[in-house]
Amino acid sequence: xxxxxxxxxxxxxxxxxxxxxxxxxxxxxxxxxxxxxxxxxxxxxxxxxxxxxxxxxxxxxxxxxxxxxxxxxxxxxxxxxxxxxxxxxxxxxxxxxxxxxxxxxxxxxxxxx
Amino acid sequence: xxxxxxxxxxxxxxxxxxxxxxxxxxxxxxxxxxxxxxxxxxxxxxxxxxxxxxxxxxxxxxxxxxxxxxxxxxxxxxxxxxxxxxxxxxxxxxxxxxxxxxxxxxxxxxxxxx
Numbered sequence: 001x002x003x004x005x006x007x008x009x010x011x012x013x014x015x016x017x018x019x020x021x022x023x024x025x026x027x028x029x030x031x032x033x034x035x036x037x038x039x040x041x042x043x044x045x046x047x048x049x050x051x052x053x054x055x056x057x058x059x060x061x062x063x064x065x066x067x068x069x070x071x072x073x074x075x076x077x078x079x080x081x082x083x084x085x086x087x088x089x090x091x092x093x094x095x096x097x098x099x100x101x102x103x104x105x106x107x108x109x110x111x112x113x
Numbered sequence: 114x115x116x117x118x119x120x121x122x123x124x125x126x127x128x129x130x131x132x133x134x135x136x137x138x139x140x141x142x143x144x145x146x147x148x149x150x151x152x153x154x155x156x157x158x159x160x161x162x163x164x165x166x167x168x169x170x171x172x173x174x175x176x177x178x179x180x181x182x183x184x185x186x187x188x189x190x191x192x193x194x195x196x197x198x199x200x201x202x203x204x205x206x207x208x209x210x211x212x213x214x215x216x217x218x219x220x221x222x223x224x225x226x227x
């Protein structure tokens with residue numbers, strides 16, 4: 001089955017700096033890669049996603065890049081703010097498996113004011 | 114975006130009792146619903162995949178007789194934790210997908226078994 005590894009497990013940055021979280025996946029058939037932000041005790045919220053036919057996608061301060069050959073994808077947050085502090089999860093999804101996703105272990109991001 | 118509700122948001126029960134958790138897609142028909150368990154400071158662990166009108170597909174290591182899943186309609190799936198024990202205490206989250214692969218998560222149910 002699919003295996004997703006996420007690094008780092010914790011990340012602390014100064015407000016205004018950039019944060020980068022990286023994930024690798026094992027199944028080349030995975031073709032949809034969402035990123036979720038989860039605050040304590042709350043549901044995961046989709047913040048950005050990318051499909052396998054695209055190499056990069058950007059939404060304001062958030063961007064995701066995908067390297068299909070190397071089977072890795074990354075989340076980039078620029079101009080970080082304290083409210084960006086949360087746990088971030090990447091996931092790899094196999095389209096023909098009814099959207100079943102395998103999640104990374106999560107990254108706890110702390111943005112210091 | 115699509116809305117998924119979950120009920121109850123939290124429940125405390127005695128060991129040995131059963132607890133039912135409901136997951137509803139409020140404004141779309143969910144072709145598939147997923148049930149996850151999340152322990153503190155850990156990732157979401159998929160328990161089972163549920164499709165309307167068919168038996169759920171359980172992940173390896175998840176006891177289907179303990180975690181009963183019923184997907185009676187395109188907008189409702191239920192998870193029943195039978196004979197709950199303290200080690201079943203966790204955050205249970207459902208998600209639903211429509212025509213795309215995007216998962217819409219419910220708010221989660223905090224289960225505490227005494």
